[in-house]
Amino acid sequence: MSPYVKVSTNLVIVLTAIVSASSSMGQELSDTPEIALGQLSELIRWSGVLSSVVLVLAVVVGMRFIHNIVQQISEQFVQRRLLLHKLETILQFAVYITTTIVVFNLSLRVDERVLALIGGTLAVAVGFGLKDLVASFIAGLIIMIDRPFQVGDRLSFDEQYGDVVSIGLRSVRLKTLNDDIVTIPNNKFLSDTTVSGNFGELDMHVGMDFFIGYDQDVSTARAIIEEAAASSRYIHLPRPIVVLVEQTVLDNYVAIKLRLKAYVLDTRYEKLFETDVNLRVIEAFRKKDIKPAAILHRHLQHPESEPAQPPLENSAKGTNS
Incomplete structure (x- = not known):
């Protein structure tokens, strides 16, 4: 939703609420000359409506200009990208709220009658038609204060x-x-x-799983994965590289699972980092003849078992001789 639509929607909601409340109170309004339906037009400042439209257009152009500036600066100063997006979001909130209040004051002649009428109308409207909208608006303020996530996360x-x-x-x-x-x-x-995944930071943790056979060289496989991650152009080296090893059951047979825990230097390179490491590991596994998990067939023989009996033909020949 564009800023123009956001600000205009708030104005339309207020005006619609006034008209709907007036029509719903029909008989009461007709008995009260002070707020008669015919006088509602007097509450609207038509010159102010024109000024409000100009103001909304100016806000739209201004916010679009600021957004473009932030995007250009973010590309040049990558380390400050998330901070710039945070500041832009805070500025948008302040501008939208301020513009809504100004448009309201410019478009309506606010007095005790208007406040009483709008107050009662909004109470009914919030309970029925605007419940989700108001809930989303309040939730947006809570997100800005509590910050469970931020722009760029x-x-x-x-x-x-x-x-x-x-x-x-x-x-x-x-x-x-x-x-x-x-x-x-x-x-x-x-x-x-x-x-x-990153909670306000540029770098982000990436987890990758590799599976090899139970009878393969686990130490070599682990060293290959560590080297593949450390030599990637997308790795964030100040963070540790860890490869965890555990036995697991894969398709009803035992396998060795090696889980890589590393950090990519920018969230935008997450999938490129995964692809780079996978290609390196696959190639190295092929050279070292490290095979994937498979079902093993074992032939066991008890050490105390008797030797197999000779064939019947040999025993028969021995008897004849």
Whole structure:
């Protein structure tokens, strides 16, 4: 949703609420000359409406300009990318709220009658039609204060995985790894579990699993995985590289699982890092003849067992002689 639509929607909601409340109170309004239906037009400042439209357009252009500037600076100063996105989000909240208040004051003649009418109308509207919208708005403020995630974080939420590109008054926009934009209402984050891969940092933990046969050289395989990760161009070396080894059951037979725990230097390179390490490990495993897990067939013979009897033909020949 664009900033123009966001600000305009708030104004439309207020005006619609006034009209709906007036029509629903029909008889009462007709008995009260002070707030008669015909006087509602007097509450609207038509010159202010024009000024509000100009203000909204100016805000749209200004926020778009700021967004482009932030994007350009982020590309030049990668280490400050997340900080710039945070500041942009805070500025958007402040501008949207301020613009909504200013548009309201410019478009309506606010007095005691208007406040009483709007107060009662909003109470009914929130209870019925605006419950989800207000819940999302409040949730957006809570997200900004509590900060379970931030703009630029790589987020996993409700089977969606991607980067947070914006935190708005109503929703959060997530850009998936397939370049799809997913819009999630803010109030969803108050009740469901959210997983942040980097939590405000550029580097991010990446876990990768490798499986080899139970009879293979585990030490060599582990050294290969460590070297493949350490030599990748996308590795964040200040963080440790760990390879954990454990036995596991894979398709009903025992295998050796080696789990790599490393850090990529930027969340944007997560999949490139995984691809790079996988290619290196596969090639090295092939050279060292380290094979994947497979079912082993063992032929066991008891040490105290008697030797096998000779063939019947040999024994028969020995008897004849």
